[in-house]
Amino acid sequence: MQIALKKYTLQLAHTFTISRESRDEQDTLIVCLSLNGQTGYGEATSNPYYKITIEGMMAEIEAVRNQIEGYTFDTPENFYEHLESLNLHKFTLCxxxxxxxxxxxxxxGKPLYELWxxxxxxxxxxxxxxxxxTIEKMVAKxxxxxxxxxxxxxxxPDDVAIVRELRKHTDSIFRIDANTAWTAEETIKNAPLLKELGVEFLEQPLKADDWEGMALVKEKSVLPVIADESCIVESDVEQCGGYFHGINIKLTKCGGLTPARRMIKKGRELGLQLMVGCMTESTVGISAIAQLLPQLDYVDMDGxxxxxxxxxxxxxxLENGKVIFPKLPGSGIELL
Structure with a gap:
């Protein structure tokens, strides 16, 4: 098996701002694995919140290139066990x-969802x-x-007012992601107002480790709450089950499709709503997420x-949300 590594800088259509950062571009790493005339593509983005750089991921892979290329590839699950033994970061694993x-x-010769x-x-x-x-620019978007x-x-400071203004311009369903910016009191206070404005659920309103606050929110919020920053890896699913109504699984954060599928299985056993989210990836990462679609309740794959x-x-x-799956098997990816 041969490895090739490619670094890209993805340009965003608009400045993208969340509660803790803004950016106009996104660095991403594309990994190419080739065997028997076929090439598979994977992706992981840089991320300042998790202190991930493209150079760091590339250095990790180069350090174990021989162990990867010398592996006799049979299944992704067995290969993942091999990769875990090399002590790679989750983003690199992804x-x-x-x-x-x-x-x-x-x-x-088959798409992944069919193989699954x-x-x-x-x-x-x-x-x-x-x-x-600004509200004007959010409305324009x-x-x-x-x-x-x-x-x-x-x-x-004006979150409810923002949603109230946006509601004047569309009848579409809203989901709210506060990216850990709220307190429990704010969340409980905002929830009924947002529910009246057509909000479906709240994603990660509190800091990732505020379990006491989340217990209060789960008890008193009139809207379901989905974990994101509180649900990073497989071991987090069990704990989130007691504090959230659902989990948002990020492939980059948990380490890829292989652990994500196990998280989905565990989440179902716990009765959680299941979502997979993206990290402003290219179509390489988005096509991988799409293979999980039949197993999910919600998805955020607009990267x-x-x-x-x-x-x-x-x-x-497509414009109505319909997904066209490629004829190419696997995740159906071709680099341009």
């Missing part, structure tokens, strides 16, 4: 695992994300991209839709 899964599907025994006939549609900005379902990033230009072909998302 890029390699996504590539391995894409490669495996291409070698088998699921059907792509029914699936949730993705939301489209509106980052924090709504009007520029008519969509049936929006995720609104909040974490300002490639937020870019000025893409670096790959794969899953295509």
């Amino acid at each position: 890029a390699l695992d996504l590539a391995a899964n894409d490669l495996y599907g291409k070698l088998k 025994g699921t059907s792509a006939e029914k699936y949730p549609i993705t939301n489209y994300t509106i980052g924090i900005d 709504l009007q520029e991209k008519p969509w049936p379902l929006y995720k609104i990033k909040l974490g300002t 490639a839709m937020l870019l000025k230009g893409d670096i790959a072909k794969g899953v295509e998302i």
Whole structure:
């Protein structure tokens, strides 16, 4: 098996702001794994919140290149066990695992969702994300991209007023993501007002380790609450089960498709609502997420839709939210 590493800087269509940062571009690492004339592609982005750089991930992979290329590839699950023994960071694991899964599907000649025994006939549609900005610019983004379902990033002194103004311009469903910016009291106070404004659920309103606050929110909030920053890896699912109504799984944070599938299984056992989210990836990462769609209740896979230009072909998302799965097997990815 051969490895190739490619670094890209993705340009965003608009400045993207959440409660803790703003950015106009996103660095990303594409891992290419080749075997028997087929190539699988995986992706992981840099992330200042988790102190992840592209150079750091590339250095990790280069340090164990021989152990990876010398591995006799059979299944992504066995390959993942091998990768874990090399003590790689979760983001690095993700890029390699996504590539391995894409490669495996291409070698088998089937899309991953089919290999996993699921059907792509029914699936949730993705939301489209509106980052924090002036109200005028947030309204303009709504009007520029008519969509049936929006995720609104909040974490300002005027959050309810923002949603109230946005509601004047669309009948679409809203989801709210405060990215840990609220207190328990704010969340409980805001929830009924936001519910009246057509909000479906709240994502990670409190700091990731505020379990006491989340216990209060789960008891008193009139809106369901979905974990994000509180649910990073597989071991977090069990704890989140007592404090949230659902979990948002990020492939980069948990280490890829292989652990994400186990998190989905555990979440179902606990009766949690299941969501998979993105990290402003290109179509490489988004196409991997799409393979999980039949197993999910919600999905946030609009990363490639937020870019000025893409670096790959794969899953295509139409204006009504419908997903066109590529004919190519695996995750269906081709680099441009």
